[in-house]
Amino acid sequence: MxxxxxxxxxxxxxxxxxxxxxxxxxxxxxxxxxxxVSSVAEAVALLKDAIALMDVDNDGTLDCLTATRTQYDPDGWSATYMWNVVGSNGERFQVPLYFTPADKPDDFTLTTPIKPGQSFVGHMYYFDQESCVIIDMPLVGYQCALWITKERRDSVPQECFSQYAKHCGNGTDIQVKETCKDVERKDHFDFVSQA
Structure with a gap:
């Protein structure tokens, strides 16, 4: 039927x-x-020495940027990173950045003595749990950056680049070897003690 x-x-x-x-x-x-969606706390726990590999605006602000974690508190998490930055005249200087939790696990609050009395909320787009993190830090405009661990400098997983393109668009390599050849030097201008 x-x-x-x-x-x-x-x-x-x-x-x-x-x-x-x-x-x-x-x-x-x-x-x-x-x-x-990972927690910024997880990324901070992993990233002791980091290298900013790419950013989106090609303005030179983050060229040759590296960061070293100088303080870390896993309880409620907070961290201080010392940014090693190239100035417009090629001189390198160090700037401390203080990271604390924000309202969402993939956001963070950022403060620094170069902008006293101000705080900024950044966002983490991606974290692969082992070698790279993609974050937007509005400290100096829109700076969507791909950060990698120092150990993975020469072997960045392709997925990190794919996720960067997905979340940030086309990026610019900010670790050009000729420009950043002395990035490991320790004789840097100390911004904080001079401010």
Missing amino acids: MCTLHFPEMLFIIQVYVMAAGAYTSEVELSEQQRE
Whole structure:
């Protein structure tokens, strides 16, 4: 015996199917989004010595930038990083940045003596749990940067670059070997003691 479906019944079945497929897709997308959201605290715990590899605006602000974690408190987490920056005249100087939690696990609050009395909320787009992190730090404008651990400097996973393109767009290499040849020098201008 054959069952004949009329148009309203067929339409109802199609709507139920589409809603079920949409719910499944939304669950899969949500699951993927949840996997991508890591805690800034996890990244800070891993990144002791870091290198800013790429940024988006090609303005030279972050060229040759490295960071060394000088203080870390895992309880409630906070950290101080000493940025090693190249000035406009090529002279290198150090600037401390203080990181503390913000309202969401993938956000952080940033303060520094170069902008006294101000605090900034940054955002972490991606963290691979082992070698790279992609963050936006509004300290000096929109600076979506790819940071890597010092140990992975010459072997950055391709996924780090793919995630950078996804979240930040086209980036510029800010660790050009000729420009950054003395990045490991220790005789830097101490911005804090001179301020």
